[in-house]
Structures are given as structure tokens and as C-alpha cells.
Amino acid sequence: MSTTQRILPKGVSAASFDAALAKFREILGTDNVFVENEQLAPYTKIMMAGNDADYIPSAALLPTEADQVQAIVAVCNQYKVPIWTISTGKNLGYGSAAPGETGQVILDMHRMNRILDVDPEVCTALIEPGVTYQQLYDYIKEKGYKLWLDPPAPSAIAGPVGNTLDRGVGYTPYGEHFMFQCGMEVVLANGEMVRTGMGGIEKSSSWQVFKWGYGPYIDGLFTQSNYGIVTKMGLWLMPEPPAYRPFLIQYQDPADIEEIVDVLRPLRISQIIPNAVVIVHTLWDAGTHVTRKKYYSGTDSIPREAIERIKEGEGIGEWNVYAALYGTPEQIEVNWKIVEQAFGASGKAKIMYGDEAEQRGGSFDYRAALMKGDMNLQEFGLYNWRGGGGSMWFAPVSQAKGSETKDQTDLAQQILDKYGFDYVAEYIVGWRDMHHVIDLLYNREDSEETQRAHDCFAELIDEFAKRGYGLYRTNTEFMEQVAGTFGEPLRNVHTTLKNALDPNGILSPGKSGIRQ
Amino acid sequence: MHNTTIEKSTLGQRLAALSLAALSTVLATATLAADRAREPAEVYRQVCAHCHNLDKAVGPQITMPFPEAAWEARGDYIHTTVREGRAAMPSLRNAKISDTELEGLIDALLRGELADTAAGKE
Numbered sequence: 001m002s003t004t005q006r007i008l009p010k011g012v013s014a015a016s017f018d019a020a021l022a023k024f025r026e027i028l029g030t031d032n033v034f035v036e037n038e039q040l041a042p043y044t045k046i047m048m049a050g051n052d053a054d055y056i057p058s059a060a061l062l063p064t065e066a067d068q069v070q071a072i073v074a075v076c077n078q079y080k081v082p083i084w085t086i087s088t089g090k091n092l093g094y095g096s097a098a099p100g101e102t103g104q105v106i107l108d109m110h111r112m113n114r115i116l117d118v119d120p121e122v123c124t125a126l127i128e129p130g131v132t133y134q135q136l137y138d139y140i141k142e143k144g145y146k147l148w149l150d151p152p153a154p155s156a157i158a159g160p161v162g163n164t165l166d167r168g169v170g171y172t173p174y175g176e177h178f179m180f181q182c183g184m185e186v187v188l189a190n191g192e193m194v195r196t197g198m199g200g201i202e203k204s205s206s207w208q209v210f211k212w213g214y215g216p217y218i219d220g221l222f223t224q225s226n227y228g229i230v231t232k233m234g235l236w237l238m239p240e241p242p243a244y245r246p247f248l249i250q251y252q253d254p255a256d257i258e259e260i261v262d263v264l265r266p267l268r269i270s271q272i273i274p275n276a277v278v279i280v281h282t283l284w285d286a287g288t289h290v291t292r293k294k295y296y297s298g299t300d301s302i303p304r305e306a307i308e309r310i311k312e313g314e315g316i317g318e319w320n321v322y323a324a325l326y327g328t329p330e331q332i333e334v335n336w337k338i339v340e341q342a343f344g345a346s347g348k349a350k351i352m353y354g355d356e357a358e359q360r361g362g363s364f365d366y367r368a369a370l371m372k373g374d375m376n377l378q379e380f381g382l383y384n385w386r387g388g389g390g391s392m393w394f395a396p397v398s399q400a401k402g403s404e405t406k407d408q409t410d411l412a413q414q415i416l417d418k419y420g421f422d423y424v425a426e427y428i429v430g431w432r433d434m435h436h437v438i439d440l441l442y443n444r445e446d447s448e449e450t451q452r453a454h455d456c457f458a459e460l461i462d463e464f465a466k467r468g469y470g471l472y473r474t475n476t477e478f479m480e481q482v483a484g485t486f487g488e489p490l491r492n493v494h495t496t497l498k499n500a501l502d503p504n505g506i507l508s509p510g511k512s513g514i515r516q
Numbered sequence: 517m518h519n520t521t522i523e524k525s526t527l528g529q530r531l532a533a534l535s536l537a538a539l540s541t542v543l544a545t546a547t548l549a550a551d552r553a554r555e556p557a558e559v560y561r562q563v564c565a566h567c568h569n570l571d572k573a574v575g576p577q578i579t580m581p582f583p584e585a586a587w588e589a590r591g592d593y594i595h596t597t598v599r600e601g602r603a604a605m606p607s608l609r610n611a612k613i614s615d616t617e618l619e620g621l622i623d624a625l626l627r628g629e630l631a632d633t634a635a636g637k638e
């Protein structure tokens with residue numbers, strides 16, 4: 001970077017930064033320390049409604065070994081250089097691979113990409129942070145193991161470590177990723193390395209099978225946080241079931257969301273339907289493979305009349321439930337009858353599987369792929385819905401109760417409507433909870449629209465919080481605001497932990513609103 | 517390495533110890549990255565195909581051959597799009613597609629060598 005426009009970490013002089021860079025080069029080799037604009041460009045693309053100028057790194061470091069990470073951290077402490085850790089760095093719509101704020105050094109773990117172990121008997125894996133879902137998928141196929149992964153929708157290009165650490169979700173029965181994580185190796189801010197769970201015992205054989213270890217369970221401290229750098233992570237893999245039946249249930253009336261959730265809840269809690277089901281609104285379902293302008297050219301929120309035309313034209317419901325059954329063919333037959341009976345009771349649902357569902361076209365194929373852990377990026381079609389590359393996930397949690405779902409849907413639609421954006425949304429159903437995921441899509445090339453998207457997102461956070469609804473995760477532009485909605489006592493605990501574990505505040509300052 | 521048993525020491529002492537340990541891996545690191553260059557078709561399958569294959573149509577078709585006269589301009593365009601992203605297209609960094617791999621990929625794309633792969637014929 002030229003000296004005139006040189007970007008430095010906050011509070012670090014050019015001389016100190018140069019000294020730190022020299023040490024980073026000693027540790028990693030010159031080729032693995034990026035400082036040139038061209039090298040850093042990929043770390044600056046964001047999709048959220050923030051200023052590009054607020055998310056520019058001063059450098060990027062690409063380690064391949066955990067002891068290099070330890071050495072990097074030591075240098076950061078010495079020169080008070082803040083680093084922002086990413087693994088596969090595809091946190092698209094949540095901040096991507098950009099730093100939390102301008103000047104931070106990116107610690108890019110993508111090249112630490114060894115698959116250390118996959119055990120086909122206990123169905124576990126131990127991997128480094130740079131491993132992508134595609135890489136692990138190929139490895140399992142190559143070995144001929146009958147194991148499934150649970151990718152999020154960006155599957156192939158994202159990775160289990162980064163996704164799990166941001167507490168992401170997928171769509172098989174192993175959809176809640178942190179629940180299926182087991183054992184971590186973490187480099188702390190003081191340079192020490194710790195293994196969680198059973199990993200502290202030399203030669204332990206149960207590191208990847210028993211989550212809790214002994215004493216306080218600490219793995220959660222390293223998720224959505226800035227208390228450590230995870231250098232290895234264990235996870236559980238689902239054995240491939242003998243049979244699999246993905247299915248689709250469509251409902252046509254907006255108010256049907258109440259019935260869907262109330263019928264689904266007991267089936268989900270009792271594990272009749274074991275996977276992370278999605279209840280997808282028309283605009284999300286269409287958005288993955290249809291462009292908005294085919295049905296509406298206005299710049300305001302898409303009107304009801306156009307939504308009805310989309311439903312008619314594309315064969316999509318107002319609400320589209322994608323779920324699956326897993327097990328032996330006999331188990332599936334029994335459970336299918338229960339599902340049919342439950343959803344068939346009111347006469348409003350159209351229930352489909354096999355050829356009938358496949359012939360619906362649209363999203364069924366890609367949903368069926370994700371619910372069995374295959375690689376598929378069809379959901380990126382959402383970015384063609386409105387165009388312009390702007391996207392932010394607004395993702396409040398709700399309990400799985402129809403009345404609450406209705407309330408959240410109405411509130412979101414009202415606020416989006418006010419700002420001229422579309423309700424492109426789905427509910428991802430956990431066991432008792434749901435992530436109400438709304439993709440706030442906007443044209444990032446239009447500054448007025450970007451500002452409007454920003455204001456809209458801020459209002460969504462506040463208005464949802466007023467009714468008791470909080471977000472499960474957020475993008476780097478809104479971390480502070482969202483942290484505020486969870487109250488001061490929690491924030492104080494987060495700060496106390498930060499001060500204890502990272503007194504110089506060198507690890508991902510600002511992540512989840514946490515600073516010294 | 518299990519729970520590193522670094523004794524209570526000053527940060528300075530620790531720093532020195534850690535830097536030394538790390539230095540020993542520098543050489544290994546450099547060779548590792550170079551060894552790993554994947555074939556263009558493999559990069560395309562792992563990263564690009566999911567959106568750009570003809571049956572996916574999430575991103576535009578990118579595998580049609582270009583006339584030689586347009587290679588430089590088109591090559592630059594692909595390079596910039598991969599590294600910086602463009603609207604819906606995410607930026608892909610060196611750690612995901614190395615410079616060597618990207619060069620090879622661009623070359624194969626311009627020559628139309630991946631056209632059959634994209635059409636699902638291979």
C-alpha cells in the first residue's frame with residue numbers, strides 16, 4: 001500500500017506496525033503476509049449496508065500451522081495489533097471475509113486445511129479451520145464412508161469450523177451445528193494452547209465423542225466470540241440412513257403459518273420429523289430461481305397482487321414446508337402416515353414427495369440435496385432476485401408456536417414495507433425454536449437504497465427487541481446494536497471474560513459487541 | 517500439542533519461545549502451498565460449478581471459448597471478478613484459489629476447455 005493512504009490498525013504507529021509485520025514475515029514467510037491492495041481486495045467485499053471504508057484490513061496473515069498462530073498472537077500482544085480471525089471466510093451477508101473494522105489484520109486460517117481424522121465407526125471428524133464442506137465431502141466419498149455432512153446453504157465454499165463457530169445451521173437432523181460439535185483446540189490470546197472437553201487428557205480416545213470433559217464446559221466461549229482462535233475442531237457426522245424421503249407441503253393462505261407451526265412442533269419435538277425443517281415464504285422460494293422483474297418492476301415492497309401472481313405462475317405456496325424422513329423404509333412408512341395425518345387434518349395442505357414434488361421444479365431439488373448433506377449453491381439465486389449485491393440476514397429467534405410466528409411475520413412485513421423492501425423469508429425449525437431468517441436484499445450500488453436498508457435493519461432490531469425477540473446472529477455492522485438488546489448484565493460478563501482472557505484486546509475486537 | 521504447559525513467564529520470554537518454534541515451520545509452509553495447486557477442472561468443480569454450470573444458472577455461463585484477440589481483456593475481467601467479487605459473486609481469495617490455480621483456471625476458461633464440464637458432459 002502506498003504510504004499516503006496506508007491503513008494502520010487503530011492506535012498502532014506506522015513504525016510499530018512495520019516492526020510487527022517484519023515479525024509476521026519471520027513467522028510465516030513473506031508470501032504469507034499480505035499488505036498490497038491487490039492481495040487485500042478479496043477481504044474488502046461486503047454485502048451488508050455499511051461503508052466500504054469501515055471494513056478495510058491493514059494486512060492479512062495466512063498461517064498453516066497452529067504454532068504459527070501462537071507466535072502471531074505473541075507479536076500482536078507486543079505491538080497491540082488487533083487481528084480478526086476467519087476460517088473459510090464465507091460469512092456472506094454477515095460480514096464476509098472483511099475485518100470487523102478498518103485497520104484490523106485478518107488472520108486467515110483457510111490454508112490450515114487438514115482433515116486430521118474421520119472415524120467411520122463412531123462417525124466423527126477432527127479437522128482444521130480451513131477445511132471446506134466440499135473438501136470433507138470429497139474425502140468421505142473417496143474413502144467410501146457412509147457418512148453425511150450437514151452443510152449450510154453455501155455448502156461447498158464454506159466450512160464446518162467457521163460455520164459452527166458463528167453458530168450456523170444446516171438442514172439434516174444434525175442441523176444445529178454447535179450441538180454436534182465435539183472438542184476444540186484453541187490458541188488463547190496469551191499464546192497458550194488449550195484442548196477442550198476430553199482433549200486435555202494426553203492420548204484421550206474420547207475427545208471427539210464426549211463433549212463435556214470435566215469441570216466447567218467452555219466450548220461455547222469460543223463461539224460468536226473473541227476469546228480464542230480455534231485451530232482444530234471435532235464434529236459428529238450422521239450415518240447415511242438406509243432410506244430417505246424428502247417432501248414438500250404447500251399452504252396457500254398467509255395466515256396458515258399458525259397452523260403449520262402448531263402441527264409441526266409436536267412432530268419435531270418427538271423427532272418424527274428429525275431434521276431442521278424450513279417453512280419458506282413465496283418470495284424466498286421464488287427468489288432462488290426467478291427474478292423479481294419477471295413479476296414486478298416497482299421499487300417499493302412487492303405488493304400482494306404480485307405475490308399471488310408468482311404463486312400461480314411458479315406453482316409455489318404462500319408457505320412451503322421442506323422436510324424429510326430418515327431411517328429404514330419401514331420406519332419411513334410409519335412416520336409418513338403420521339405426517340400425512342397431522343398435516344392432512346385441516347384439508348388446507350398439499351402434501352407431496354417423489355415425482356410429484358420433483359415436478360414442482362423450483363426449489364425442491366436443492367432442498368432435497370441440502371437435507372441429505374449434498375453440496376449445492378442454488379440458494380445464491382436469491383442474489384439475482386433484486387440484484388445489486390446487497391444482502392443482510394435479519395434472523396430473530398422465535399419459539400415454535402404459531403401465534404408467535406404470525407406476530408413476527410406481521411411485524412417484519414410491516415417494517416420492510418415501510419422501507420420498500422421485500423419479505424424474502426423462511427423459518428428454520430430447530431427442536432423447539434425457530435430461526436426466522438429474512439434476507440434483506442437491496443441494491444448496494446445505489447447509495448440511497450443502501451442507507452434505507454441500513455435504517456430498515458436497525459429498526460427491525462429495535463422493534464423486534466421491544467416485543468421480546470432477539471437475533472441468533474448478526475452482521476458486523478450491527479454487532480453493537482444487537483449486543484445492546486441482550487442487556488447490560490450479560491454484556492458485563494462478556495467484558496469481564498474479555499479482560500481476563502485478552503487484556504490487550506488483540507482478538508477480533510468488537511465481535512458480538514465485545515471489547516475490553 | 518496438548519495443553520501447552522508454558523510456565524508462568526513474562527510475555528517477552530513467551531514471545532521469544534513461540535517465535536523460535538514457529539520459525540521452524542516456515543520452510544514447510546512454503547512448499548505446502550506450492551504442492552497443492554489443483555488442476556483447473558478441479559477448481560472449477562469445487563468452487564465455480566455450483567453456480568455457473570448450465571443446469572444451475574445461478575451465475576452466468578463462463579465456460580464458452582473466447583477468440584484469442586479477447587483473451588487479455590477477458591482474462592483481466594475474470595481475474596478482477598474472482599478476486600474482488602461482483603454484486604452476487606463473492607470474492608475468492610488467494611487462500612481459496614491460489615494465484616497459480618487462478619492463472620490455470622483463466623487459461624482453461626478462455627480456451628473453452630471446461631465447456632463440456634459445465635454442460636454436464638464430463
Ligand SMILES: Cc1cc2nc3c(=O)[nH]c(=O)nc-3n(C[C@H](O)[C@H](O)[C@H](O)COP(=O)(O)OP(=O)(O)OC[C@H]3O[C@@H](n4cnc5c(N)ncnc54)[C@H](O)[C@@H]3O)c2cc1C
Nearest residue numbers: 087088089090091092152153158159162163168169229230
Ligand atoms: C445464499 C446464502 C445462504 C446461506 N445459508 C446459510 C445457512 O443455511 N446456514 C448458515 O448458518 N449460514 C448461511 N449463510 C451464511 C454464511 O454464508 C454461512 O454461515 C457460512 O458457513 C459462514 O462462512 P464460513 O463457514 O466460511 O465461516 P467463516 O467466515 O470462516 O467464519 C465465520 C465467523 O466465525 C468466527 N471464526 C471463524 N473462524 C474462527 C476461528 N478459527 N476461531 C475463532 N473464531 C472464528 C469469525 O467471527 C468469523 O467471522 C448463507 C449465506 C448465503 C450467501
